[in-house]
Amino acid sequence: MFPYGGTAPRTPNCDKVDLMKLLLRTAGLAAAALTFTALILPGSAGAKPWWKRGVESNEGDFLDPDVAFRAASRVDGNMLRVRWVIADGYYLYRHRMEVKAESPDLVLGEPSFPKGTMKTDPYLGTQEIFTQQVEAAVPYTRSDAGAHPIQIKVTYQGCAEAGLCYPPISKVIFATSGSALPTPLAKSHPWEGVAILGGGFAFLLAGFLLRKDRHLDTPAA
Amino acid sequence: MKVRALRLAGGLLVVLFGLWAGLRVYQSHTPKRAAPLAPLAGVRVPAGEASPPTPSDFDAPFDLGVGTAVAPGETASLRIPEHLPEFSLGGRTGKPTSITTWRGKSLIINFWATWCAPCRHEIPLLQSIRREWLDRNLEVVGIAVDYRDKVVAYADELKISYPLLIGEDDALDVARAFGVDSPAFPFTVFTDQRGEVVALYVGELHKIQVDLILSVVQSLNQNRMQLPEARHTIAEGLRSMRTEQPS
Numbered sequence: 001m002f003p004y005g006g007t008a009p010r011t012p013n014c015d016k017v018d019l020m021k022l023l024l025r026t027a028g029l030a031a032a033a034l035t036f037t038a039l040i041l042p043g044s045a046g047a048k049p050w051w052k053r054g055v056e057s058n059e060g061d062f063l064d065p066d067v068a069f070r071a072a073s074r075v076d077g078n079m080l081r082v083r084w085v086i087a088d089g090y091y092l093y094r095h096r097m098e099v100k101a102e103s104p105d106l107v108l109g110e111p112s113f114p115k116g117t118m119k120t121d122p123y124l125g126t127q128e129i130f131t132q133q134v135e136a137a138v139p140y141t142r143s144d145a146g147a148h149p150i151q152i153k154v155t156y157q158g159c160a161e162a163g164l165c166y167p168p169i170s171k172v173i174f175a176t177s178g179s180a181l182p183t184p185l186a187k188s189h190p191w192e193g194v195a196i197l198g199g200g201f202a203f204l205l206a207g208f209l210l211r212k213d214r215h216l217d218t219p220a221a
Numbered sequence: 222m223k224v225r226a227l228r229l230a231g232g233l234l235v236v237l238f239g240l241w242a243g244l245r246v247y248q249s250h251t252p253k254r255a256a257p258l259a260p261l262a263g264v265r266v267p268a269g270e271a272s273p274p275t276p277s278d279f280d281a282p283f284d285l286g287v288g289t290a291v292a293p294g295e296t297a298s299l300r301i302p303e304h305l306p307e308f309s310l311g312g313r314t315g316k317p318t319s320i321t322t323w324r325g326k327s328l329i330i331n332f333w334a335t336w337c338a339p340c341r342h343e344i345p346l347l348q349s350i351r352r353e354w355l356d357r358n359l360e361v362v363g364i365a366v367d368y369r370d371k372v373v374a375y376a377d378e379l380k381i382s383y384p385l386l387i388g389e390d391d392a393l394d395v396a397r398a399f400g401v402d403s404p405a406f407p408f409t410v411f412t413d414q415r416g417e418v419v420a421l422y423v424g425e426l427h428k429i430q431v432d433l434i435l436s437v438v439q440s441l442n443q444n445r446m447q448l449p450e451a452r453h454t455i456a457e458g459l460r461s462m463r464t465e466q467p468s
Contacts, residue, residue: 055301056456057421061463065405123341163339163425166405167366205235 063087065166071154073175080138080175082111082154086131089161091119094128096157099138102172103151109139129158150175300400305416308395310364310386313373318386320362327359327438329431330410332396334367335375339425340407344379350431351383357439358414360384366392366404413441417448420455433458 062068068090073082082099086092094116101108113136116128140150153172159165305328309319320330331347333340344363351361361383365372372387388395396404399421411420411434419441420434437455440446446454 054303055418055421055452057301057423058459058463059423062405062423065403121338121341124338157336159338160424163342164405164407164423165334165337165339167334205232 061162062160062164063090065158065169068160068166069156069158069169071156071171071173073150073152073154073173075150075175075177076137078139078141080108080140080150080152081135082138082152083133083135084130084154084156085133086158088132090158091117091129091131091161092134092156092158094130096155096168097130097136098153098155099136100153100155101140101151102153103142103148105142105144105148106150106152107141107143108152111136111138301421302398302400302418305410305412305418306395306398308398310388310392310395311369313376313385313387315369318384320386323360323362323384324416325358325414327354327357327414327435327442328410328412329359329361330364330399330412331361331407331426332364332366332392332401332404332409333407334365335371336367337406341375343407343409343426344381346426346428346431348382350428350435354435358442359435359438362386364388364392364395366396366406411435411438413438413448413451417441419448419451422459429462430459433462 068087069092070085071082072085073080075081080099084092084097094113097111097113099108099111113130114134116130116134118126119129120126138152142150151172151174153170155168155170157166157168305320307319307321309317312318320328329347329350331343333343335341347361347363351359363381363383363385365385365387366389367387368389369387372385375381376385386392393404396402396408399410399418401408401421405423407425408421408423409426410418411422412418419438422430422434434455437446437451437458441448441451
């Protein structure tokens with residue numbers, strides 16, 4: 001029997017063992033939860049074994065054209081600046097790039113492009129291409145300024161160096177005003193709130209439920 | 222003991238809920254988060270990452286569904302049919318020709334266009350493959366998604382010996398029948414003699430890839446391999462070729 005009729009006094013070693021047990025238990029639970037989640041989530045690793053899958057293609061080797069090539073425009077004084085951002089390993093053909101007016105009161109001049117790179121292909125000959133990023137300056141006039149937003153139609157066509165070409169793409173875009181293009185805000189996702197609340201709640205409740213059923217030993221007076 | 226088990230079960234449920242919610246956000250949110258807009262010069266967009274979104278992307282009135290940023294490997298999978306779909310397109314002279322003309326043969330169906338450089342690169346390879354495999358009941362069929370006069374002129378110039386089917390919107394419909402909704406060129410479909418779709422290859426083909434696929438098709442035709450195993454062998458073989466190739 002120990003003094004005060006209690007259990008054996010806790011030692012630092014005893015605390016370490018308890019902590020290890022708790023850590024192992026939590027790790028086990030987390031591993032089980034991850035496995036379970038991977039099995040139930042659609043499209044996750046445990047979706048379909050290979051012998052049940054259909055034809056697989058290598059489409060994932062290439063970017064979606066709207067990711068590989070992005071176009072935007074802004075107003076800069078009496079010029080429209082049209083910019084294409086091109087992913088690494090992709091290029092746009094200069095002779096396939098066009099900018100046309102879409103707004104009824106908008107008249108566009110000839111776009112001026114910087115000098116591109118000359119690409120020689122044994123089957124298509126030598127052509128001017130752009131990689132990474134290119135910006136064209138397009139003079140414009142408006143007969144009815146302010147009545148309509150400036151809308152232009154951009155057309156472009158490009159390829160991946162790895163051997164894939166996208167058909168010509170045409171897009172109608174608005175030209176934003178101002179000297180600097182604003183940074184778009186990341187939209188919050190409806191699941192974000194659920195995740196934050198769920199995670200916090202899970203953390204607190206798991207700690208509460210998994211705690212050891214012991215009271216703190218108060219030091220003897 | 223019972224209370225302890227209940228506590229553990231409760232804890233497990235709560236942890237599961239937290240993990241599930243977190244994973245849902247990770248899967249659906251991470252690839253689409255808007256990145257800061259690039260400065261006007263010197264932007265490098267690494268392959269495999271979405272280009273920076275622009276104000277026009279967010280303001281434009283057109284359907285943004287087309288332009289949703291997706292990284293490679295995260296694109297919606299093609300709905301590739303199990304069997305060769307039936308279709309007809311005009312041949313070089315414009316006469317409608319059905320794909321069933323070549324029923325009972327293994328097929329290499331190559332979608333291409335005259336404006337596409339890698340498509341042009343492939344044509345000599347396809348010609349030589351056809352010559353090499355002609356006595357093994359294989360046919361190459363080119364489907365040109367382009368203007369007929371341009372295709373015929375180019376085919377004459379290159380003396381393309383394999384059958385050509387030509388179309389514009391109707392050829393795009395055929396591409397869709399193979400699960401390719403917004404085609405980029407070239408892409409090539411391989412079928413066995415039973416008309417089972419064995420592989421769909423996106424991008425310029427090289428001999429090493431064609432040899433791999435055709436050897437598997439040959440095994441299928443000789444009943445030395447089952448279809449799921451054949452598809453898996455091709456997918457794994459192509460994957461290992463990609464990892465071996467320097468980027």
